[in-house]
Amino acid sequence: EAGVTQSPTHLIKTRGQQATLRCSPISGHTSVYWYQQALGLGLQFLLWYDEGEERNRGNFPPRFSGRQFPNYSSELNVNALELEDSALYLCASSLEGDYSNQPQHFGDGTRLSIL
Amino acid sequence: AQTVTQSQPEMSVQEAETVTLSCTYDTSENNYYLFWYKQPPSRQMILVIRQEAYKQQNATENRFSVNFQKAAKSFSLKISDSQLGDTAMYFCAFMKLNTGTASKLTFGTGTRLQVTL
Helix, strand or coil, rough: HHHHHEEEEEEECCCCCCCEEECCCCCCCCEEEEEEEEECCEEEEEEEECCCCEEEEECCCCCCEEECCCCCCEEEECCCHHHHHHHHEEEEEECCHHHHHHEECCCCCEEEEEE | EEEEECCCCCCEECCCCCEEECCCCECCCCCEEEEEECCCCCCCCCCEEEEEECCCCEEEEEEEEEEEEECEEEEEEEECCCCCHHHHHHHEEEEEEEECECCEEEECEEEEEEECC
């Protein structure tokens, strides 16, 4: 069974540009989560999508946005990039339902570097 | 490769009591971070506490403290004066320390904590 896949592996942008990160969940998983992991820090929750709808959003400005497609894959878009957006962006997926029995499975991440 | 093991799938504690969640890990690395995350029904992974492996002193954050035993590769979380809002899934996580880059977290399977009246 294929795990959560993210693309690209590494993305280099300059300030002010826009970045698009992609995530394909494990087959059968309907929930997708996005996290930002800055240098030396733990995860910061960005977004949670389920069945195509945004279910919850972390404390990030509106220039961080995303969507979930009918096949449950997801995109994270970051507009007007700033230097502090440089981080590892992790996507996770899970089955919907009683969360206590549905762990999140993480992808390997997209490393976004802002020059 | 790193592994993180949480051997308690579910635990229950009464309000105001103390509970300890267990976590063990396996790694050949010497420099790393350990984390405890809380995941309430909102699904947001909330960082509870972080421990740097090079620090001998156990980390504390208000009612939350850890017992870090590096030689035994053990990292338990103690919650004192438990509150109803502590009800959540708790994940132990490991992160290798890479100079200049952030690396992926390795999570345990979680412990579901229920705080009761």
